[in-house]
Amino acid sequence: MLPPASARTTQCGGPAATDASPSPLLRTGAALGLSAAMLAPLQALAAEEAAPRPSNLAPVTVEAAPIEPNPNAEPGVPYKARTSGDERHRRPIAETPSNITVLTKPQIEDSGYTDLRDIVDAQPGITLGTGENGNAFGDRYIIRGQEARSDVFVDGLRDPGMTIRESFATEQVEITKGPSSSFAGRGTSGGAINSVTKQATTDFDYAKFSTGLGTDRYTRTTLDANKVLNDRAAIRANLLYGYENVPDRAPADRERKGIAVSGLFLPTDRLQVVLDYYGMRARDNPDLGGYLVGTLPNRRPATNVPVYAQQPDFLNSDVDTLTGRIRYQISPDVRITNLTRVGKSANGYVATGARGVTTDPSNPGGVYDTASLSTHQGWQDVDYVANQTNLFVNKTIAGKKHEFIFGLEYTDHRVVNGTYDVNNSGENCIVPGRGGTSPGWCITDASGAPVNGLNTIMNRQITKDRWDLDWNVKTVSLSAMDTVKLSDTWTAFGGLRYDRFDFDTTAQDASLQTTNFQYSDTLLNGHAGATWQFRPDANLYFSYATASDVNGGESDVGTSCGYGGICIDSANNVGIASSKPETTRSIELGTKWNLAGGKLLATAALFQITKHDVMEQAPNSTGYSSVGALNTGKNRVRGIEFGLVGKLTDRLTAQGGLALMRAEVLESNVAANIGKTLSNFADQSAYAQLRYQATGKFAFGVGAKYESEKFAGQPDSAPGYTASGEYSQPIPSYTVFNLFASYRVNRNMDLRLNVGNVTDRDYYLAGYRSGAFLYKGDARNAQLTLNYDF
Known part of the structure; x- marks a missing residue:
């Protein structure tokens, strides 16, 4: 393999070669029978002609560049993608x-982020949300103010379920802003996230081993290897092991194990077959962060919150998917592709939340401000089958x-979906609640010091319990798109998608009584x-563009109802x-x-998104009821967004917006509610990542997120x-x-240092609607990674 962009200059030059044979002038004179005296001027001219002359050849610079296995990359510009991994984007x-926005x-x-949640949340126009009762299943995105937790795709196919998603097998992440139901189907009101995976190639053998150590017991090891079996077959494997304590929040921790295998087969020149397997095992002890205290205008996150996560707590996510892709070139202008995926995931969590309280006078410790603990739990098993066929036809009609x-x-x-049976004991204080005062678990004593044995104070016993929701949606979709070149400067595009879905969901209550919800409908978007x-x-x-989402579309x-569940109309109880x-x-x-010759892309966009017929949770005299209000809401988001990616100079590379x-x-x-903003919505957000190649071997950079x-509140x-x-x-x-630096040791090895949250800022990503807990961003952390190319 060639080493990364370290320029070497080779000087090509030196004396010109001489010819020992007589000059053509002398040979011609002799043939004419000229005397020696007459030949003398010709001899002098021939000698001058034969004299060595200095070379004027210019130096040739040979630049070594790393092998780039991503077929969508912009050559020579590491942060910029040239094409989308979704081939339905024809340009x-x-x-x-x-x-x-494409993240390579x-x-x-360079950013130091590894989980998809952190990668996506850094980008402008995107925030995170929490779920009902502190739902901690996995990634919950909000794009341009619209809920998008179910709008995550892998290689163009929806990736259902609330799983933890990692980047070890990712070639690039694509974030589409704005409605995209004509591509993606139901949902996608604010946009969609598509993770493009690493695929085998017959172009070259490739292997990269990475291992890293860092603060907070950080360790991460990956292997990415492509092997060409012959000119018609190749295999690529990616392996992952990672572990770390949540920075400055141990014993909360994260563990990741993963494997992804891709096989490419070319039976004929026209037929391509790819088979993929992806497996992921995530094991976390989750930290739900801080909570809000005080009253307005001085309501704020509590400071110096001790780590209250309980030792038996867990957040587990197991994912297994098998994908087959077939591509056949019927003719130069016609091809057909088919993607089939079968997958399953098992997710579950028991997590501890905290809310600020003032203890009751009946408490032996007296009256003091502290926080009381709560339990949040659930499990989810996902099974899915998806098949997508696309026919691509290039055709000239009426000269277009x-x-x-x-x-x-x-x-x-x-x-x-189901629940866990969680038994707690060992209450140590009396705390207020909706039903009055009751025994609870307080995390600090009257002096403000953490209580002894805080991480085991609840004496948890956990067993898996019954299911409470069996959610099923089957969908058949038809779509048609066209891009037509109207002239040398004008191009028109358009598309329609028809979705027919059958919704069949059963809920089971604590007494094992079941209620079934069934309906069918159609969606037409374009x-x-x-x-x-x-x-x-x-x-x-x-x-x-338009998009549509269904009642009960969040699984x-x-x-x-207020979080995307099944909305039941209180007036007729049918809904x-x-x-x-x-x-x-x-x-x-x-x-x-x-x-800059395709090396720098600058973008700007003015937009308006209006969402109609929004399902709302209906209030009652005591707060929010379990029933809803059908199609009573409407909201709007207006904005402008700027983006920049690529090389600003030969040495400076940027990505941001x-x-x-x-x-x-x-x-x-x-x-x-009318006239107010949306929940978990940031009016301004920005991200910039700059990388400066100081020398052929050394580069450094900075990332900034605002x-x-x-x-906090409910979605929509x-x-x-x-x-x-x-x-x-x-x-x-x-x-x-965030800061980073890299050093090229030799043609096969380099080192990268990442320092996250360099100023050690306390910051919060999302909040529950009551302010009872706030997801906290990572404290300062550092990792040193060694990369070795075979």
Whole structure:
């Protein structure tokens, strides 16, 4: 393998070669019979002609570059992707008429992030949320104010279930901003996340071994190896082991084990077959972070919160998927592809939450401020089958070149949710609650010191209990898209998708009584727009897109209507049969500039997303009831987003963006919600990562993430607020800096140092609607990684 970009200069030059044979002038004179005297001037001229002359050849610079196994990469620009991993995007990223942020493997490695949640959350326009009752299953994304936890895809197929997702087998991560139901189906109101996996190639053998050590008992080892079996077969394997304490929050910890194997077979010149297996085992002792204390205007996160996670706590996620891909080139202008995936995952958690309280006077310790502990738990088993077939046809009609894509997709997703039987004992204080005072577990004593044995204080005994929700959705989808070249400068695009789904879900209560919910419906969504290539390296585009989501579309929350569960109409207690799908409409005006010979992409986009017919949780006299209000909500997000990725100079590489947005509730069954912002929504967010290649061997860089203040609450709704209209659960703004540096030891080995949260800032990613707990960002941490290329 060639070493990474360390330039070597070879000087080509030296004396010109001489010819020992007589000059052609002398040979000609002799043939004419000229005398010696007459030949003398010719001899002098010949001698001058034969004299050595200095070479004027210019130096040749040979630059060594690493082998790049990612077929979508921009050559020579490690942070920039040229094309999408989803082949339904027919144009390069710089010409695709939508806002797509692509994060490449080198950019992800430099950032120091490994879990998909951290990778995605760093990007502008995206925040995180919490679930009902502190649901800790996995990643919960909010894109442009819209819930997107079920809008995660792997190689263009939906990845259902609330799993923990890792990047060890990821080639690039693609974040599409704005509705994309014509590509992705139900949901995707604010956008979608697509993880493009590492695939085998017959181009070359490749192997990279990485191992790292760091603070907080950090260790991480990966292997990425591609082996060419022959000119028609190859295999690629990726392995992972990782462990660390949550920085500054031990005994909370994280463990990751993974394997991904890809096999490529080329039976004929026209036929390509790829088989993939992905397996992941995540084992965490989860830390639910801090909590809010005080009253407005001084309500804020509590400081110096001890680690209260209990030793028996866990957050486990097991994932196994098998994917087959077939591609057949029928003719130069027609090809067909098929993707089939069968997968299952088993997820479960028992986690400890904390909320600020003042103990009751009857407590022997007296009256003092502390925090009491609570239990949050659940399990989820996921089984799914997906099959997607796409027919690509290039055809000229009436002198215009069309690029058609016709799609057929079938998905069968089943998710069984359940509970754990958790028995706690050893209460040490009396705390207030909704039903009055009761015994509880306080984490500090009257002096403010953590109580003895805090991490085992609840004496937990855990067993797996019954299921409470059996969620099933089967969908058949048809789609058609076209990109047509209207002229040298104008391109039009459009697409339609029809989804027919059958929803069949059964809920089981504590007395084992079951309630079945069944209904069927159709969704029709599309996108349309145009691109004007007003100069060779720049375009202006306009797009209009729609999306739809179904009642009960989130599989993890049962009948919790306000969090995307099944919404039951309190008026007729039927609900889902009479509900309409939630619908989203988006308009976007954007521009893309592919500068510096394709090495730098600058983008800007103005957008508006309006969501109609939103399902809302209906309030009652004591708070929020378990029933809902059908299609009573409407909200809107307006904003502008800027992006930049690529080489600013030969030595300086950048990736980042800025999102300035405003959200507003336009309609609600609660009049006081109207005019307010959306929950867990940041008006401003930004990210920038810069890498400077100081010498051929040494590079260093910085990453900076900013997020403005946001307020906790339910998805698609206004945050909590007081009687005077002030938001009651504020989550402070923050700026976090990360540093990294790399050194090329030799052509096969390099070292990389990452320092996360270098200023050791306390910051919070998301909050529960009551402020009872706040997900806390990692404290300062450092890792040193050795990479060796075979």
